[in-house]
Amino acid sequence: MNEKKVLMEGKFLPSICFIILLWLGAACDEDPGAKKFIAYKGPLEEAENVQVLFSEKAILKVKVNTAKQIKQPNEDKVFPKPVFIDFFDPTGQNVITTLRADSGRLDNQTGVYRVMGHVKVVNTQKQQQLFTDELTWNPLTKKVFTERKVVVxxxxxxxxxxxxxxxxxxxxxxxxxxxxxxxxxxxxxxxx
Incomplete structure (x- = not known):
């Protein structure tokens, strides 16, 4: 009789485990009243009164100023307020060219800056001004370019x-x- 009882318990044990698993599975159903997770897609950070300095061999070459910088999830930086860039002479002491634009952005992958809107560049040495809608500046190649209309x-x-x-x-x-x-x-x- 004990052998029969053990055999019967052996037959019921898997069934009981199966029922418990079904019950646990049903308990894990999604709560219809629960809120779904929505990933944040806004900026990673915002900074005000930002200044970025570029130098070579401890000599200042370029200074970028803007009132606001927004870092995007892809690490790009957006400058929604006017951007001011000063380019210095070889000694790093004197500003020889200034740039002003309504806004700008830095592409994190390429390291290239693009400024947009009422772009004005003044070269004090040559006494010339440049006007355009958009300029792109590559700090690595030290080149500036645009495909847009320009007036010098x-x-x-x-x-x-x-x-x-x-x-x-x-x-x-x-x-x-x-x-x-x-x-x-x-x-x-x-x-x-």
């Missing part, structure tokens, strides 16, 4: 050069307009 104006004579697209070194001491448009005075001594 002499602050001394008021002469204007217009065109589409521009390539320049970062302090704008040398530049070329990709597709010049209109008329401008050529330097003296040029013959046809």
């Amino acid at each position: 104006e002499s602050m001394l004579s008021g002469e204007r050069m217009k065109g589409t697209g521009l390539d320049a070194n970062q302090d704008f001491s040398k530049y070329s307009i990709r597709k010049p448009d209109g008329f401008f005075n050529a330097p003296g001594g040029m013959n046809n």
